[in-house]
Amino acid sequence: MRAVVYGLGITGVSTVRALQRHGWHVAVGDDQLDHDKLDLANTLGVELLPLIDAQNAQRVFAENAFDLLSPAPGVPETHPVITAAIAAGVPVMSEIELAYRWEQERPGGPRPMLAITGTDGKTTTTEMTVAMLRAAGVRTKALGNTDTPLLDAIDLTGDDELDAFVVECTSFRLAWTQQFRADAAVWLNLASDHLNWHQSLESYVASKARIFHLQRPNDVAIGFVTDPVVAAHLAAAPSRRLTFGSADADYRIETVDGRTMLVGPVGVIAAADAMRRSLPHDLTNALAAAALVLETHLATPADVQAALATFTPPRHRLEVVAESRGVTWFNDSKATTPHAASTAIRAFESLVLIAGGSRKGVDLAPMGAAASGVRAVVAIGEAAPDIHQVFDQITTVTDAESMSEAVRIAADLAHPGDAIVLSPGCASFDWYSGYTARGDDFVARVRELLAKGISG
16 A cells, blocks of 8 residues: 655654555655755655646656545645546545554554534543643543644553543544544534635535534534534534524523522523633634543543643643733734634733734735724734724724734733733734744743833
8 A cells, every 4th residue: 555645744744654554655755855854754764756747746646556645734735746636536634644544443443533623623622621630630641733744643652551542633633534422412603714725714614514514423523602603513413503692592601699600401500700811702612622531431520620720721721820010911822813812902901912923815804803902013924904994994903023022012002901912913924934933922022021121
């Protein structure tokens, strides 16, 4: 059996090694065949394909009897390697599809699998779910769109062996699944995104929807009740269906004896004031994670309570940076979509927003719809004109040519009691290598400014 793995990042290398463990002959390719990747291919002992482009893609597949293509998550569905494989009748499978199939063959049977998708909030909800399971004594890890691919996790042994899997499922991975399913799956939300990867918004939605549509009757599908796209696909799921979110959802927020409580079908789960952070989206993420672990009977409400009492959201997600002179600074660099930025904007009564970055072909207008509490906006990056278009009729918008300048301007515009929030609503690749680099720079510039203020 011969497979092509296209893309030699973390996931690609993991896929090569897993296929080799299962007896496959592997050929690899990459759009950036630099010396490091050439050395890596040699170390892996794999056949190296030429750069595959529109001119030679069909010939490469015609001249080689490949049985499988596994593309790295960054390879868009419009890439010539994808279209050529499909035209040649070669199955295309993501690494989570391969891992799922091999896990089904495990002696003793497959272990529980929980899956999370959505435009925003996937990582936090995945980490919350892991924390709840660990509080219950279940050995697990955050997998999928993380530093640990699911392919590696299924083969861990000894003290590292896992009892269950929590998989963050991007649309890139779900797009190339045929059998992958989870015992419990949650779809958090849906907004326009990744139109530079998918052929269309319809393709993006269809990829996300696979998290429900491949389930079995005994599985559970959990959807955000007020998202119309999620709700429509939840209604068509072949599994047991539950909702989370608003007051009429199965998993919801209620006021009990004057306290805000997370409530499920069996009653109170946890108190919101016991959480380390309880912004509105923290509560809905917690409901989604609680539904996953409680509906699979892998954890109890007591385990959920214990996890939420100590859980700290991952970095760059409304991370508190500093408080000074009545103003609190937040790093929300992970908000790379208008939907994510809108969620952050709604979390504050009054804020100065730093927004913009590289364009991804999405409409930023939803950020303006959430802007009732925005005192002022600082526009950054190549999308600054788009930020003006959204906010000029709402509030003052000032351009900044660097993060340092953006921080200085925001500090001048803020009043005591305000939040200053970097929540770009855009990708970071105009100025940075990724959202983490952007967030780290923001944090450094804030601390630098505040140090000068204190010393002066």
